[in-house]
Amino acid sequence: MNFSDVFKKLDREHLRLSLYSSTASDVEQALANPSGSLSALMALLSPAAQPFIEQMAQAAMQLTQKRFGHNINLFIPLYLSNLCANECDYCGFTMSNKIKRKTLNKIEIESEIEIIKKRGFDSVLLVSGEHETKVGIDYFSRVLPQVKKHFSHLAMEVQPLATAEYQQLIDLGLDAVMLYQETYQTNTYAKHHTRGNKKDFEYRLNSPDRLGQAGVDKMGLGVLLGLDDWRLDALMMGHHLEYLQNKYWRSKYSISLPRLRPCTGGIQPKSPITDAGLVQVICAFRLFSEQLEISLSTRESIELRNNLIPLGITHMSAGSSTQPGGYSAATKELDQFEISDERSVEEVSAMIHHKGYQAVFKDWESGWC
Numbered sequence: 001m002n003f004s005d006v007f008k009k010l011d012r013e014h015l016r017l018s019l020y021s022s023t024a025s026d027v028e029q030a031l032a033n034p035s036g037s038l039s040a041l042m043a044l045l046s047p048a049a050q051p052f053i054e055q056m057a058q059a060a061m062q063l064t065q066k067r068f069g070h071n072i073n074l075f076i077p078l079y080l081s082n083l084c085a086n087e088c089d090y091c092g093f094t095m096s097n098k099i100k101r102k103t104l105n106k107i108e109i110e111s112e113i114e115i116i117k118k119r120g121f122d123s124v125l126l127v128s129g130e131h132e133t134k135v136g137i138d139y140f141s142r143v144l145p146q147v148k149k150h151f152s153h154l155a156m157e158v159q160p161l162a163t164a165e166y167q168q169l170i171d172l173g174l175d176a177v178m179l180y181q182e183t184y185q186t187n188t189y190a191k192h193h194t195r196g197n198k199k200d201f202e203y204r205l206n207s208p209d210r211l212g213q214a215g216v217d218k219m220g221l222g223v224l225l226g227l228d229d230w231r232l233d234a235l236m237m238g239h240h241l242e243y244l245q246n247k248y249w250r251s252k253y254s255i256s257l258p259r260l261r262p263c264t265g266g267i268q269p270k271s272p273i274t275d276a277g278l279v280q281v282i283c284a285f286r287l288f289s290e291q292l293e294i295s296l297s298t299r300e301s302i303e304l305r306n307n308l309i310p311l312g313i314t315h316m317s318a319g320s321s322t323q324p325g326g327y328s329a330a331t332k333e334l335d336q337f338e339i340s341d342e343r344s345v346e347e348v349s350a351m352i353h354h355k356g357y358q359a360v361f362k363d364w365e366s367g368w369c
C-alpha cells in the first residue's frame with residue numbers, strides 16, 4: 001500500500017467543509033492536546049484559529065526550544081542545472097521559458113563548492129530542474145561522490161526517482177531528499193503541470209513511499225502555498241506526513257512552506273497567504289509534531305525571516321543563489337525565482353546570534369560509518 005491508496009479514500013470535500021466549520025471551541029481543544037492529532041491540526045489551520053495565533057506562537061516557541069534548543073541550522077542550495085522537461089507555469093525553469101540553459105560540469109561544480117566551503121557551510125542542498133536523460137541518475141551518481149567529499153550533510157531536491165535509484169544514491173552518501181507535491185488538489189495540479197513526467201500526480205505522490213522503502217535518513221515534504229487553498233493543502237500535507245511517520249518511522253521528516261513568488265512568465269496565487277497565515281501554518285505544524293524540522297527559504301522577506309526564528313523554524317537557507325553556477329559566475333537570466341532576503345551568510349548569522357540563537361553550520365558527523 002502507498003499513500004495514493006490512502007489519498008483516494010480521503011473525502012477531500014468533507015475535509016474542506018470540516019476545516020471551514022471548525023469553531024473556537026475546537027481550537028481550544030486542539031491547543032490542549034495537539035500532538036499527532038489530525039483533527040487538532042485541522043482546527044489549528046482553520047479560520048477559527050486566527051484569534052488564537054498569539055497563544056499558538058507561545059506554545060510553538062516553547063516546544064521548538066525544548067526539542068531543538070536555541071539553534072538554527074543553515075544550509076545553502078547548489079543549483080546543478082536549470083534544464084527541465086516539465087511545464088510548470090509558476091517556475092522560471094519551465095520548459096517553454098526562453099532562458100539560457102546550463103548544467104554544471106565537474107570543474108564548475110568544484111568552483112561552486114570552493115566558494116560555499118569558504119562561507120563556512122557543511123550542509124548543502126543539490127537542486128536541479130527535472131530532466132531524466134540529461135540530469136538523471138547517471139549524472140547524479142557521478143556528481144554525488146564529488147560533492148560528498150566536502151560536506152557532512154548532503155540533501156537533494158531533484159526529480160522523483162525509483163526506489164533502486166534512491167538506494168544507489170544513499171550508498172553514495174545522500175542523506176536527505178526534499179520532494180514537494182506542490183498541491184494536493186488534483187484539478188489544480190493538472191492545471192499547473194501540463195507537460196512532462198511531473199504531470200503524473202500519483203507517481204509524485206508516492207515518491208516519499210519509495211524514499212521510505214529505500215531507507216533515506218530524512219525526507220522533506222512541501223506545498224507551494226497559494227497555488228490552491230493553502231489551508232486545505234497544508235491539512236493534506238499533514239495527512240501525508242502522519243502516514244509516512246507511522247510507516248517509515250526510521251526516517252526523519254521536514255517540511256518546507258514556500259509561498260508562490262514572482263518568476264519569469266509567472267502566475268498570480270489563487271489563494272494568497274498573508275504573513276499571519278504563514279505564521280499560523282508554521283505554529284500548527286510545530287504543535288502537531290514536536291520533532292518535525294521546518295525549513296524557511298530566502299523567498300521570504302528579511303523582516304519576516306527575522307521574526308519567524310523563534311516560532312518553530314529549525315532550518316534556513318542563507319546567501320542563496322537559485323541559478324546553476326550562481327556563486328562563481330552569476331547571470332541574472334538563469335534564476336529560478338526571485339530571492340527576497342539577499343543578505344550575506346555573515347549578516348544572517350549575526351541576526352541569528354542577535355536573537356539569542358546559534359547558527360549551526362554542521363549538523364552531525366558520521367563517525368560510525
Ligand code: SF4
Nearest residue numbers: 084088091093094129
Ligand atoms: S518546478 Fe521543477 S519540474 Fe517544474 S519547471 Fe520548475 S524545475 Fe522544472
